[in-house]
Amino acid sequence: MTRPRLTERILAARLQRTMQGRVRQRRIVTRRDGVRYEVDGRWLTNFGGNDYLGLSQHFAVVDALQASAARDGAGSGASHLVCGHHANHDALERELADWLGAPRALLFGSGFLANLAVMQSLLTEDDVCVQDRLNHASLIDAARLAGCKLRRYPHADPEGALRQLRTVPDGVAMLATDGVFSMDGDIAPLRELSLVARVQQALMYVDDAHGVGVVGPDGRGCVAEAGLDASGLLQLATLGKALGGYGAVVLGSEEMIGHLAETARPYIFTTAIPPAQAASTLAAVKLARRDHWRREKLQSLIAHFRHTALFRDLPLLPSNTPIQPLMCGDDKRATALATALEAQGFWVPAIRPPTVPDGRSRLRITLSSLHTQAEVDALVDALTWARDAVEMGYGAGAKQSSGAAVA
Numbered sequence: 001m002t003r004p005r006l007t008e009r010i011l012a013a014r015l016q017r018t019m020q021g022r023v024r025q026r027r028i029v030t031r032r033d034g035v036r037y038e039v040d041g042r043w044l045t046n047f048g049g050n051d052y053l054g055l056s057q058h059f060a061v062v063d064a065l066q067a068s069a070a071r072d073g074a075g076s077g078a079s080h081l082v083c084g085h086h087a088n089h090d091a092l093e094r095e096l097a098d099w100l101g102a103p104r105a106l107l108f109g110s111g112f113l114a115n116l117a118v119m120q121s122l123l124t125e126d127d128v129c130v131q132d133r134l135n136h137a138s139l140i141d142a143a144r145l146a147g148c149k150l151r152r153y154p155h156a157d158p159e160g161a162l163r164q165l166r167t168v169p170d171g172v173a174m175l176a177t178d179g180v181f182s183m184d185g186d187i188a189p190l191r192e193l194s195l196v197a198r199v200q201q202a203l204m205y206v207d208d209a210h211g212v213g214v215v216g217p218d219g220r221g222c223v224a225e226a227g228l229d230a231s232g233l234l235q236l237a238t239l240g241k242a243l244g245g246y247g248a249v250v251l252g253s254e255e256m257i258g259h260l261a262e263t264a265r266p267y268i269f270t271t272a273i274p275p276a277q278a279a280s281t282l283a284a285v286k287l288a289r290r291d292h293w294r295r296e297k298l299q300s301l302i303a304h305f306r307h308t309a310l311f312r313d314l315p316l317l318p319s320n321t322p323i324q325p326l327m328c329g330d331d332k333r334a335t336a337l338a339t340a341l342e343a344q345g346f347w348v349p350a351i352r353p354p355t356v357p358d359g360r361s362r363l364r365i366t367l368s369s370l371h372t373q374a375e376v377d378a379l380v381d382a383l384t385w386a387r388d389a390v391e392m393g394y395g396a397g398a399k400q401s402s403g404a405a406v407a
């Protein structure tokens with residue numbers, strides 16, 4: 001018996017990533033002050049996070065975390081079904097269900113876990129899950145874990161979804177889509193997709209990780225924006241993006257959510273999020289519901305960014321959400337642009353395969369209500385300069401000295 005050597009496989013994979021310009025490295029953040037991040041001893045203006053409403057550092061949210069931690073401790077101590085289900089979890093589930101207009105909500109450790117849970121507990125090998133080609137990785141992995149048939153349709157194409165559902169007429173069917181697409185920023189055609197789901201008797205599942213808090217009336221997300229009835233479908237919201245915390249929630253009918261709570265392995269066999277985390281997210285939800293000005297400011301920053309960037313011929317994808325990708329195509333070009341931006345004081349992540357398809361590398365620019373118009377203007381100047389510098393082959397950092405003036 002000769003087994004392949006794992007260490008050799010790892011080395012070969014690393015070498016390939018190096019040659020493709022796809023090595024991934026973490027950066028250490030030492031301090032944060034709103035959108036200003038201290039990284040490797042330098043302060044950068046961050047345009048890469050998902051804290052769209054700036055709630056992760058809001059005093060009321062942090063205060064709720066501290067007060068609850070002092071009272072309830074640092075951790076929950078067990079899974080929900082054993083003895084980890086705290087009144088704070090219950091209060092948060094009720095508030096989220098009320099806000100998003102669903103009969104019942106169930107908290108999860110993360111959006112990734114929630115997606116695994118939904119499909120693993122609802123679908124079997126006889127069933128089919130039809131998904132948008134650009135869906136989040138956790139939805140794809142969830143279908144694999146469930147062992148169901150997985151059929152993907154072209155991006156935002158309801159007719160494609162219909163065709164795929166027709167190819168598997170037997171078994172239970174689920175139609176799963178991102179609400180706001182995490183790397184493109186566009187919104188799924190939910191009204192048309194829900195018609196397709198109804199005609200094909202499929203359960204509609206909307207992963208609205210990036211929509212809740214930001215999109216729709218009172219920030220209720222893409223489902224509410226499309227005018228769909230939240231009790232007739234399943235919906236995921238994450239607590240770690242616009243709500244500024246950590247964890248996720250799945251919303252739907254009493255029966256569906258009850259089934260998840262008793263059967264989903266990624267729910268049963270994992271520790272409940274800390275009660276203090278639930279308390280602080282409850283404070284964040286109340287702010288997100290109450291204060292429209294953060295969404296209004298965000299929308300005006302988005303409009304301003306698009307207007308000024310398109311005027312400079314910067315290749316933005318069509319998007320009206322805080323996710324504003326700038327297409328680069330080539331991986332190395334994306335990395336060079338990100339490096340050139342950092343030299344000018346901006347932190348914008350280069351997103352490369354496998355997060356996006358081959359040849360579709362991009363800068364994923366995200367806006368927050370904490371940004372100022374002046375910061376957005378400075379970013380557009382820096383992007384324009386970086387684009388020109390990289391195009392002319394000066395490469396990254398060629399104009400470092402003028403960075404301070406731009407930033």
Ligand SMILES: *Cc1c(COP(=O)(O)O)cnc(C)c1O
Pocket residue numbers: 109110111112113115136138178182207208209210238239240247248
């Ligand atoms: C971020 C994200 C997730 C995962 O959520 P986490 O809470 O970060 O694990 C799931 N789906 C989509 C579309 C996402 O963008």
